[in-house]
Amino acid sequence: MPSIEDFQRVAIEEAKLALAKGNMPIGCVIVCDGEIVGRAHNTVDSDRSDLGHAEMNALRKVEHLLFGELKGRCEIYCTLEPCLMCYGALANYRIKRLVYSVSDLHAGYSRAAQLPAYYAARKFEVVTGVLKEEVLGLLKSYVAKTGHRAHLLASLI
Numbered sequence: 001m002p003s004i005e006d007f008q009r010v011a012i013e014e015a016k017l018a019l020a021k022g023n024m025p026i027g028c029v030i031v032c033d034g035e036i037v038g039r040a041h042n043t044v045d046s047d048r049s050d051l052g053h054a055e056m057n058a059l060r061k062v063e064h065l066l067f068g069e070l071k072g073r074c075e076i077y078c079t080l081e082p083c084l085m086c087y088g089a090l091a092n093y094r095i096k097r098l099v100y101s102v103s104d105l106h107a108g109y110s111r112a113a114q115l116p117a118y119y120a121a122r123k124f125e126v127v128t129g130v131l132k133e134e135v136l137g138l139l140k141s142y143v144a145k146t147g148h149r150a151h152l153l154a155s156l157i
C-alpha cells in the first residue's frame with residue numbers, strides 16, 4: 001500500500017507539469033481505497049481561468065465517480081492548502097481526508113474565521129506538512145523563474 005508521501009510525490013509531479021506550462025506549481029491527486037483515481041494540476045494562467053485550480057480540475061475529471069459510488073470514500077493530496085472555493089467543492093463531494101504540504105496564509109481555507117454551518121458539518125480529517133520543503137522549493141523556483149506572485153512567498157508556511 002502506498003504511503004502518504006508516495007501520493008504526495010505524485011501531486012508534486014502534477015505541480016511540475018503546471019510549472020512547465022507557466023502556471024504556479026500546484027498539483028493534487030484523488031485517492032480511493034489506496035488507488036489513484038484522478039490527478040491534475042493548476043491551469044489558471046495557461047487556460048486563462050480562475051476556476052483552473054488543481055483541485056477543481058481533479059474533481060471535474062472524476063466527478064462521475066465522486067457523485068456516485070465513491071462519494072464519501074476518497075482522499076485528496078494537494079501540494080498547497082486549498083482555497084475557499086476548492087474547500088467548498090471538497091466538502092460537497094464529502095472528501096474524507098485532505099493532505100497538503102504547505103499552508104497558505106493568503107488564500108487558504110483555514111484562515112476563514114467561521115465556516116457556514118453546511119460546510120462546518122462536512123469537516124474532514126486534515127494532515128499538513130507532508131514533503132513541505134520540496135513543495136516550498138518548487139514554489140520559490142516559480143517566483144524566481146517568472147517574477148510572478150512574489151508577494152505570496154511570505155504567506156506560505
Ligand SMILES: [Zn+2]
Nearest residue numbers: 053082083086
Ligand atoms: Zn482553489
